[in-house]
Amino acid sequence: MNRRNKSACAAVLMGLSCLAAGSAQADITVGVIISATGPAASVGVTQQRTVPLLPKEIGGERVNYIVLDDASDTTTTVKQAKKLISDDKVDVLLGPSLTPNSLALIDQMAETGTPMISLAGSGAIVEPVDDKRRWVFKTPQSDGQMARAIIQHMTSQGIRSVGFISFNDAYGEGWAASFRSLAEQVGIKIVASERYQRTDTSVTGQTLKLISANPDAVFIAASGTPAVLPQATLVERGFRKPIYQTHGVANNDFLRVGGKNVEGTLLPGGPVLVAEQLPDSHPAKAPSLEFIRLYEALPNAGMRSTFAAYLWDASLILKAAVPEALKTAKPGAPAFRAALRDAIEGVKDVVATNGVYSMSASDHLGLDSRSRVMIRIENGGWRLVP
């Protein structure tokens, strides 16, 4: 599909004119880049479905959305961002869905002075906030925060030694590094550290080594359905102690493939996954329930998705920031983009589905410990661990 087709599709999807940028100078133009096809399709598709739910008007100004699909491809993301910025004159960019794609856009955002709210996981997208990352924000909890939640839970359970197994790639190494440093701080010993490939058909060797090291618990740092194999093998080999996974497995395909082998799994996650079970005092409960109601009412949407919630939260941040920016400048001009950047950096206590966002000059994520809960898989569903 070429570019023109893609924007045409996007326009049809939202019932908006394809010439949004040309016909409406004063409107706010929001570019959205997501991975609705390609290997990460399961992430982006849910975000694409969410677009019609985004606010059509903020602070009395009409908002036009231009949605592009980068097919999970980094080069395509860069091209599409260039087009959105130079041709469509977007005021802000939401997305992309993936970490490598988000990292690839940092330079471009800084050069053109366009704020971006990424929907991807890695902390490196916004840390540290330097001259370039001034323009970049994100909504998903970073891996470091999730790792801390796991460590906290382990400490509370009296776990002193952990067997670690992760993907043999950048994702796994990233987790290995952050988990090791956090574990050392609280005196948890990593007694075995193993690697496996996403494509492996057997992890018996690694599993035997983990079990023979006799840890109090095993932590599997993998994502999606490939995270099932080590756990299934551990269970088959008779390992009965706690098994931790990352928030990368918080989707229904993991439950489907894992079946009874993943019962009892502990994982950190965004509050939206277990919104109904949250205590009423939890700030994320009301916005999560609202989002779930809207999302699950969409045709063919199916179950809720934490990925869709990231885009929803980005729009809540815009809702808070845009009125501030409108006080100083009109949309469509560099001055407005700069004002919008400042306003996003200044948002305080935006209550959203993933927690409470309070940005600052040094924190472009703005989430605290209210952004994550521990979850246990019970009877093939997600249960909040109190």
Add this chain to the structure above:
Amino acid sequence: MGPIMDLTIFGFLVQDGLTTGAVYILLAVSLVMVFTVTRIVLVPQGEFVAFATLTLAGLERGDAPGLAWLLVAAGVLAFVMDLSAARRRGSRRGIAAAAVLFLAVPAVLAAVALYGIGASTPLAAKIAVTCAMVVALGPILYRVAFQPMAAASPLYLLIAAIALHFVLVGAGLYLFGPEGVRTSPLLDGSTEVLSMPVSVQTLLILAASLGLNLALFAFFGFTLQGKALRATAVNRRGAELVGVSADYAGQLTFALAAAIGALSGVLIGPVTTIYYDSGFLLGLKGFVGAIIGGLAAYPAAAVGALLVGLLEAFSSFWASAYKEVIVFTLIVPVLLWRSLAHVAVEEDHD
């Protein structure tokens, strides 16, 4: 921290190596068979495995099997190619057979898969339908991708095989989606061998691999078709002169390769997660085994494949981060040894 190896762990690793090795043996033997008869390095061998598992999982879930559409579409294409070839030749011989093989069989199988399978259908029937569909796909793929260029050099055939691999992986993503599947176990439980627990599924895989290898041995040794294939493998032109059709040999070989792939897929579905693109790596490991056998000798290929399985199991225990490196590095000394120890034999100069 040094890894601790005791007898129990050693036993489990051998068991694991034998299990994966048994599947690699099937793939290696199939690769050798296809190469000797048709001179094609069957890169898409692994796709037969993945498609079988994914189709079986789909039938278990009650989804409409995407493979049915691929089978019918490719079958129609194969029939049209046969039809136009017949028109060029000016003879209608073989058209009836092609109509049965490329149109009727896929249509019937697709109809059974789409409408004949319900929640109460026994697992054995689902497995049978899955295997039948994959087997039917074999000759069709040969007809469409390789038969028009069967006389080309092995290098061209290899390139066509790689192209077919990419087409099938793309089709797999479209038909089955990006997520993985596991099928329900054929046999549950475990038993004791040499006072060590061994899962019944593992024994089943070993037995099936052994049984299939014996069956192939009998087929090539004692049946007319098998002898015809061997004749084609030894001398293609000579076999044609005594009445063995090269097209027939090619299609039969692909049906066998697909059958071996389908069986492998049914066997490993319950022990691992299979994705639309999982087949390639499985096939590649089988290929390493086949290379050890010089792509010509069945016993050597089987031993090589078993070696790959064991090496994989032990390296995943000792140095899990370097497992793939270790397995694929094995191919370098083997190739060196083979090229030094054997004089290169060129393909038939006819």
